[in-house]
Structure formats: structure tokens, C-alpha cells
Amino acid sequence: MILKQRKLVTIVIESSLARRLEQDLLACGAKGFTSSAAHGTGPRNLRASDIEGGNVRIESVVNNEVLELILEKLKLDYFPHYALSCWVSQVEVVRDDRY
Amino acid sequence: MILKQRKLVTIVIESSLARRLEQDLLACGAKGFTSSAAHGTGPRNLRASDIEGGNVRIESVVNNEVLELILEKLKLDYFPHYALSCWVSQVEVVRDDRY
Amino acid sequence: MILKQRKLVTIVIESSLARRLEQDLLACGAKGFTSSAAHGTGPRNLRASDIEGGNVRIESVVNNEVLELILEKLKLDYFPHYALSCWVSQVEVVRDDRY
Numbered sequence: 256m257i258l259k260q261r262k263l264v265t266i267v268i269e270s271s272l273a274r275r276l277e278q279d280l281l282a283c284g285a286k287g288f289t290s291s292a293a294h295g296t297g298p299r300n301l302r303a304s305d306i307e308g309g310n311v312r313i314e315s316v317v318n319n320e321v322l323e324l325i326l327e328k329l330k331l332d333y334f335p336h337y338a339l340s341c342w343v344s345q346v347e348v349v350r351d352d353r354y
Numbered sequence: 355m356i357l358k359q360r361k362l363v364t365i366v367i368e369s370s371l372a373r374r375l376e377q378d379l380l381a382c383g384a385k386g387f388t389s390s391a392a393h394g395t396g397p398r399n400l401r402a403s404d405i406e407g408g409n410v411r412i413e414s415v416v417n418n419e420v421l422e423l424i425l426e427k428l429k430l431d432y433f434p435h436y437a438l439s440c441w442v443s444q445v446e447v448v449r450d451d452r453y
Numbered sequence: 454m455i456l457k458q459r460k461l462v463t464i465v466i467e468s469s470l471a472r473r474l475e476q477d478l479l480a481c482g483a484k485g486f487t488s489s490a491a492h493g494t495g496p497r498n499l500r501a502s503d504i505e506g507g508n509v510r511i512e513s514v515v516n517n518e519v520l521e522l523i524l525e526k527l528k529l530d531y532f533p534h535y536a537l538s539c540w541v542s543q544v545e546v547v548r549d550d551r552y
Contacts, residue, residue, distance in 0.1 A: 256425045267487045287396030287439065289366045289411055289527050290419060297485030298551050312487055316441050326398065326454045326547060334548065340485065342544040342552075343463060346441040349425060353397050354441075355524045362540060385537065386495030388465045388510055415540050445540040448524060449532065452496050453540075 258347035261280045261354045265314045266329070267293060268339040273311035277341075279328055280313070284321040286354060288313050297340055314348060316354040357446035360453050361421045363430070366392060366437040375438075378427055379399035379412070384419040385453060388413050389401045392437040396439055415445060460520045463512045465491060466528070466537040471509035474537075477526055482519040484552060487512050488501035495538055514552040516542060521537070531545050 267318040269277055273290060278289050317325065322343065333339055348354050367375055372389060392411040413418050416424065421442065432438055447453050462485040466474055479487050515523065520541065526532060531537055546552050 256429070258442060261441065263443065270537060281395075287394060289392050289394035289409065289439065291390050291392045291411060291489050293487050293489045294485035295485060296479075310487065312489060316439070320400070330454070330509050330547065340487065340514070342549070343456060343457065344443055344461065344542055344544045346443045348441050348448060349429065355521060355528070357541060360540065362542065377517050380494075386493060388491050388493040388508065388538065390491045403490070428477060443542055445542045447540050448528065452538070 256349060258349060259351035260348050261316050261351070262320060263314060263316050263344045263346040264322060264325055264341065265284050265312065265344075266339055266341045267295065267310050267312050268333075270311050272337060273313060275334070276313060280315050280325060280328040280330075282341065283328055285315040287315065287319050287324070297338055316348060325348040333337065355432050355448060356449035357448060360417060360445050360447050360450070362413060362415050362443045362445040363421055363424055363440065364411065364443075365438055365440045366394060366409050366411050367432075367436065369408040371421070372412060375412060378431075379414050379424060382423040382427055384416050384424070385416040386414065386435060396437055397447050415447060417453065454547060456547060457549035459514050459516060459544050459549070460545050461512060461514050461542045461544040462523055462539065463510065463528060463542075464537055464539045465493065465508050465510050466531075466535065468507040468509050470535060471511060476509060476532070478513050478523060479528075481522040481526055483513040483515050483523070485513065496535055512548060516552065
């Protein structure tokens with residue numbers, strides 16, 4: 256089956272910011288997102304209370320242009336203020352009109 | 355460590371269809387799957403009620419032959435009827451007899 | 454935006470072992486992890502009771518050296534004893550000092 260190239264961007268953020276970030280993803284042009292409850296720790300939040308704290312893992316399949324807009328948004332409005340994690344991977348999709 | 359190439363297929367589907375899809379993945383030859391509760395939105399379900407609705411995020415590491423069978427199954431029995439999301443990525447595994 | 458290459462290691466393990474594995478990831482040099490509740494089945498646990506059992510899906514973005522240490526740890530202390538799943542994928546990050 257012929258598959259089309261897209262990018263999967265995954266962001267882990269504290270629960271209180273999840274809804275705002277989801278809306279920002281859509282505003283950047285993402286056609287959808289998937290969110291799951293998560294917990295974890297990162298280099299900036301190693302205290303025990305943070306390990307227990309609730310995070311949300313948000314992922315979205317996007318094209319390169321939308322990815323660039325999302326990363327710029329994160330760099331401007333999120334990275335300087337919040338302890339979120341973000342990574343990007345190459346994925347393939349069957350129906351490229353959906354992403 | 356020597357790693358072997360496999361494919362990771364990730365599918366997000368409404369909760370009511372998750373069990374059926376999990377069984378279809380195994381029937382296609384997947385040796386296992388991992389499912390997590392999720393919520394989200396996509397190009398076909400942008401209504402507020404859907405955003406709150408429960409989805410399941412199902413993933414499975416498979417070889418190329420099984421991947422092809424899964425994508426054919428989705429194309430035939432799921433994509434025309436349901437608002438699922440699906441993407442595929444390249445992964446590596448240590449123990450290739452498990453996948 | 455310039456992105457840096459890292460590895461994403463994903464491990465699915467029974468809930469009772471999750472905290473131990475999370476600590477082992479940090480001990481291997483991972484700077485953080487993200488964990489989500491999951492269920493599923495694999496080649497070694499196809500009984501109905503296992504399908505219902507609780508798993509945890511743990512993921513961590515690491516560099517190649519830390520990845521190697523994690524895989525060695527899994528090979529030595531986990532793979533021979535437990536029914537975990539593990540796969541590795543290539544990812545890109547914006548802020549490489551965090552991973």
C-alpha cells in the first residue's frame with residue numbers, strides 16, 4: 256500500500272495546560288490530536304511531588320509546514336515558561352488528506 | 355546491541371470498537387498490542403461532544419507482511435465507516451522473535 | 454528549526470514493575486520519562502486474565518549511549534524474567550540539552 260510521509264509531534268505537558276495546548280495545535284493547522292493521561296519526570300521537575308503530578312501526553316500527525324508553526328509556538332509561548340517535553344518522529348499515513 | 359527493523363502501527367479509535375480492532379490485529383498476525391485510554395479530535399469529529407468522547411490508542415509492533423494485512427483490513431472494514439486515525443513508524447527491536 | 458537526533462525507547466511492562474523500571478531508566482542516565490496506564494497482550498501472555506491485567510507504557514527520549522545502557526539493563530535484568538515489550542525509534546528534539 257502506498258503511504259505518505261508526515262510528522263508525528265508528541266508533547267508531554269502538565270494537565271492544567273493541556274486544553275490550551277490542544278487548541279494551539281489546532282490553531283497552527285493540525286487537523287486533530289490524541290491525548291492520554293500520563294505521569295513522569297524530566298530534568299526540571301525531579302521533586303517527588305512532581306513525579307506524582309498529572310501530565311497529559313498529546314500527539315498529532317501533521318505536515319512539515321504545520322510542524323514548523325507548532326515548534327515556533329512552543330518555542331515562543333511554552334518552552335520559556337513550562338516544563339514540557341516535545342519530540343518529533345517520521346511517520347507514514349494511508350490517507351494523506353486527513354493530516 | 356544489534357537491533358532488528360520492524361513497523362509500529364498506531365491506531366486511535368472510539369472505545370466501542372477497540373476490542374474488535376484488537377482481535378482483528380491478532381487475526382492479521384500481530385503477536386501482541388498495547389492499548390491506552392485517550393481522547394482527542396480529528397477532521398471528521400470536531401464537535402464538542404466528540405472531543406470529550408472516549409477513544410482508545412492501540413499500537414502494535416509488526417513485520418512488513420503483517421502491516422500490509424492490517425492496512426488492508428483497515429481500508430476495507432474500518433476507514434469507510436469509522437473516524438479512526440492510523441499512522442506507521444519505523445522501529446527497532448532487540449528480540450525479533452517476539453514481533 | 455534545527456532539530457537534534459535522539460532515540461525514543463518505549464517499554465510496556467506490568468504495573469508492579471513500573472516504578473522499578475522507571476528508577477532504572479534514570480540510573481542509566483535518562484533525564485526523564487513519561488508513563489501511561491495501558492493494557493494489552495503479547496506472545497507470552499495470551500491468557501484472558503493477562504489481557505485484562507494492568508500494564509504501564511513507559512517512554513524516554515535518550516542519546517545513543519544511554520540507550521545502550523538501558524538495553525543492556527533490560528537484557529540482563531528484565532527480558533529473562535518478565536513479559537515486557539520494548540521498541541526503539543528515531544526522534545528529533547528542539548532542545549538537545551534536555552535529553
